[in-house]
Amino acid sequence: MTRMMRDRAASWDSDWSEPLPRGYRVGSWIVDEPIGAGGWATVYAGRPAGAERDDGTAVALKVMPTAGLAPRQARRVAEAAHREVVLGRTARHPRLVGVLDSLVLHTPDRPSLDGAIVLVMERARCSLRELLGTRIDEAEGARIVTGICEGLAHLHRSGWVHGDLKPENVLIGRDGEVRLSDFGFAVELSGTHGYSAPMGTLGYLPPERWKERLGERGVLVRPTADIWALGIVIHEVFAAGAAPFGGATPATRKAAVQEYAEWRTALRMDPAVPEFWRALATDCLAPCHAARAPHTAERLLERIRGRDAGRVTPRRPRLRIVLPALAACVVVAGGTALWPYAEGDWPSEGTTRIRVFNAEPECQNRADRDRQCSLGLAIDPLLPYTPENVVPTRVWHGDVLDADCRLTDGLPIVDEANFRSTAWFRVRVPRADPTDTAWLPAVRVMDHPELPRCTHPARQGLYGVVITTPYRP
Numbered sequence: 007m008t009r010m011m012r013d014r015a016a017s018w019d020s021d022w023s024e025p026l027p028r029g030y031r032v033g034s035w036i037v038d039e040p041i042g043a044g045g046w047a048t049v050y051a052g053r054p055a056g057a058e059r060d061d062g063t064a065v066a067l068k069v070m071p072t073a074g075l076a077p078r079q080a081r082r083v084a085e086a087a088h089r090e091v092v093l094g095r096t097a098r099h100p101r102l103v104g105v106l107d108s109l110v111l112h113t114p115d116r117p118s119l120d121g122a123i124v125l126v127m128e129r130a131r132c133s134l135r136e137l138l139g140t141r142i143d144e145a146e147g148a149r150i151v152t153g154i155c156e157g158l159a160h161l162h163r164s165g166w167v168h169g170d171l172k173p174e175n176v177l178i179g180r181d182g183e184v185r186l187s188d189f190g191f192a193v194e195l196s197g198t199h200g201y202s203a204p205m206g207t208l209g210y211l212p213p214e215r216w217k218e219r220l221g222e223r224g225v226l227v228r229p230t231a232d233i234w235a236l237g238i239v240i241h242e243v244f245a246a247g248a249a250p251f252g253g254a255t256p257a258t259r260k261a262a263v264q265e266y267a268e269w270r271t272a273l274r275m276d277p278a279v280p281e282f283w284r285a286l287a288t289d290c291l292a293p294c295h296a297a298r299a300p301h302t303a304e305r306l307l308e309r310i311r312g313r314d315a316g317r318v319t320p321r322r323p324r325l326r327i328v329l330p331a332l333a334a335c336v337v338v339a340g341g342t343a344l345w346p347y348a349e350g351d352w353p354s355e356g357t358t359r360i361r362v363f364n365a366e367p368e369c370q371n372r373a374d375r376d377r378q379c380s381l382g383l384a385i386d387p388l389l390p391y392t393p394e395n396v397v398p399t400r401v402w403h404g405d406v407l408d409a410d411c412r413l414t415d416g417l418p419i420v421d422e423a424n425f426r427s428t429a430w431f432r433v434r435v436p437r438a439d440p441t442d443t444a445w446l447p448a449v450r451v452m453d454h455p456e457l458p459r460c461t462h463p464a465r466q467g468l469y470g471v472v473i474t475t476p477y478r479p
């Protein structure tokens with residue numbers, strides 16, 4: 007489960023850590039020695055009653071006590087266990103740890119364990135965290151990362167987000183292959199996203215998590231959260247356990263992530279990370295959901311397999327794929343609120359209404375004007391679509407803007423669906439002075455009305471794009 011939870015767990019009743027004695031019988035299983043512990047569970051080696059130790063039938067018994075917990079906490083433990091069981095049964099895969107059985111302890115003689123939930127799982131050899139302390143060569147690292155991608159791709163295809171991917175939850179099976187484990191925070195997707203309690207392990211949470219609003223159903227979670235965590239894990243695998251966002255404390259590491267997501271620092275990778283994996287991790291660590299979305303576990307796997315097969319799958323040029331997505335990141339960082347631009351607000355001569363188009367399907371049906379789905383308007387369509395070149399005001403899919411002309415030879419932009427265009431529309435900036443204009447790439451426009459050609463913007467501020475008054479959020 008989570009580090010946040012673990013912090014609290016540490017202050018709970020000391021009975022929390024009461025061990026199950028060796029030889030104790032749990033249903034039809036015998037408890038052997040403890041092999042691991044997390045925030046909410048102790049994991050023991052185990053075997054079927056009657057079986058000899060090490061006869062190949064070894065299991066792991068994950069014991070999750072509920073006694074002494076506040077009702078809400080006990081409910082969370084029960085829900086987490088339930089998710090592990092449901093996911094274990096419905097999404098079986100060689101890269102996911104197998105859940106064999108689940109039961110509840112009745113131990114009146116040990117009140118602190120009475121009511122504990124026990125998950126019986128296939129036993130792994132060790133966790134990736136333990137391996138990170140040893141030297142992992144590139145071939146071994148590649149095998150591990152491939153296994154993680156396979157597990158994630160299957161989870162995402164099956165409609166789940168892992169929600170707590172980290173080296174502790176990547177197990178290495180007795181056959182040496184990866185098994186993802188600990189599905190206590192897995193989130194079942196409904197369409198493109200799901201909701202979870204606002205928890206996770208600090209060092210592996212994507213930057214957007216800190217901005218998500220906490221609603222009745224929890225915080226919004228998407229598969230891109232796992233992709234971010236994967237980026238951190240890839241770095242750790244090839245950099246002897248070092249994380250890309252350093253810092254002595256969780257708070258400083260979180261601050262490093264925020265600075266990066268707000269474009270105040272660049273992503274710094276350890277030089278030990280080989281080039282191919284560096285590129286992969288960089289894509290996983292794209293600073294916002296929109297920029298990360300094209301890098302699904304499935305596509306990352308294709309790239310890995312393409313490389314393994316000796317035919318390097320060409321990456322789309324960074325400028326083409328990332329820039330439009332960066333615009334979405336930029337506006338997230340801008341911190342300016344936006345409200346719908348009502349049609350009729352700006353009747354103006356010589357303009358035509360155009361509607362904003364966001365190629366990301368999940369952003370098209372959202373009425374909540376989620377920040378992750380916002381798009382930026384460029385100041386200059388001939389300059390790179392970077393934070394310095396985007397006005398603070400954001401627009402969303404379906405917004406109606408007034409456009410007065412169309413430029414045909416601006417900077418080429420490619421959207422998430424791979425449509426490319428050098429055309430840009432000059433639009434009025436919503437809620438700003440009527441003379442304030444900015445530029446929307448044609449790939450971000452739903453309808454393409456006939457409009458006069460814009461005079462080519464000159465670089466020395468002679469063109470009609472100059473923002474003359476401060477923006478009013």
Ligand SMILES: Nc1ncnc2c1ncn2[C@@H]1O[C@H](COP(=O)(O)OP(=O)(O)OP(=O)(O)O)[C@@H](O)[C@H]1O
Nearest residue numbers: 007042043044045046047049066129130133174188
């Ligand atoms: N099936 C298994 N086989 C071998 N070891 C295991 C197995 N499952 C868990 N472990 C070990 O026990 C540790 C804790 O397990 P797990 O992460 O599931 O517990 P948790 O309380 O949910 O943890 P956390 O708070 O870290 O999320 C793991 O990091 C791993 O070292």
